[in-house]
Amino acid sequence: MIVAxxxxxxxxxxxxxxxxxxxxxxxxxxxxxAVCAPFVYLKDLSECFKNSNIKLGAQNLYxxxxxxxxxxxxxxxxxxxxxxxxxxxxxxxxxxxxxDDNMINKKIKSAIKHNITPILCVGxxxxxxxxxETFTIIENQLAKDLLDIKETVIIAYEPIWAIGSGKVANxxxxxxxxxxxxxxxxxxxxxxxxxxxxxxxxxxxxQNVDGFLVGGASLDxxxxxxxxxxx
Ligand code: PEP
Numbered sequence: 001m002i003v004a005x006x007x008x009x010x011x012x013x014x015x016x017x018x019x020x021x022x023x024x025x026x027x028x029x030x031x032x033x034a035v036c037a038p039f040v041y042l043k044d045l046s047e048c049f050k051n052s053n054i055k056l057g058a059q060n061l062y063x064x065x066x067x068x069x070x071x072x073x074x075x076x077x078x079x080x081x082x083x084x085x086x087x088x089x090x091x092x093x094x095x096x097x098x099x100d101d102n103m104i105n106k107k108i109k110s111a112i113k114h115n116i117t118p119i120l121c122v123g124x125x126x127x128x129x130x131x132x133e134t135f136t137i138i139e140n141q142l143a144k145d146l147l148d149i150k151e152t153v154i155i156a157y158e159p160i161w162a163i164g165s166g167k168v169a170n171x172x173x174x175x176x177x178x179x180x181x182x183x184x185x186x187x188x189x190x191x192x193x194x195x196x197x198x199x200x201x202x203x204x205x206x207q208n209v210d211g212f213l214v215g216g217a218s219l220d221x222x223x224x225x226x227x228x229x230x231x
Pocket of ligand 1: 158165214
């Protein structure tokens with residue numbers, strides 16, 4: 001599974017241009033492909049992805065269905081525009097927007113209630129890795145974020161120090177963390193952190209890597225296509 005996380009990039013015209021280019025290049029791909037776009041582009045992207053295998057994803061949601069929550073977007077709303085996937089607990093949301101594990105747990109439950117597959121992001125900071133806290137941090141995130149959840153949740157292992165930095169985790173680091181996650185929960189585990197067309201081939205050889213969550217390199221349809229092709 002190869003998932004694009006566009007973050008807060010593109011105006012409307014560019015988003016549709018890149019989305020439709022991804023669709024035409026990858027509609028017959030062997031790998032499952034998803035594009036997680038800003039909320040305002042979802043409806044038109046869902047039209048563009050019609051009759052293809054490309055899945056439509058959001059990058060966040062709020063856990064209530066409706067109410068006085070100015071500025072928020074719910075799973076019910078996402079479902080109504082054709083969203084099938086949602087990223088939850090990205091490190092940027094944890095760090096910049098103060099999302100805690102309790103909130104992430106509620107968001108995952110709300111996505112599941114509306115039949116949207118959550119992709120839960122977990123990962124350690126550089127100082128946590130240097131202090132040998134990686135497994136404790138990840139176990140703690142998984143235990144709290146998945147509390148009382150039995151349904152399918154995809155996990156993305158994203159070491160914070162590898163996101164947008166050009167520093168990819170090495171094969172051994174990825175293998176052992178994915179193994180640890182799979183012991184905790186039997187599900188697909190994606191790797192995220194500076195994946196590009198050059199390193200995707202090597203990374204995809206790691207035995208327990210089920211796909212990638214791709215930030216920067218997903219902004220270019222050709223680069224994203226090459227990543228999917230190399231998987
Ligand atoms: C991400 O933000 O999910 C990510 C993996 O970003 P990048 O590929 O740019 O490191």
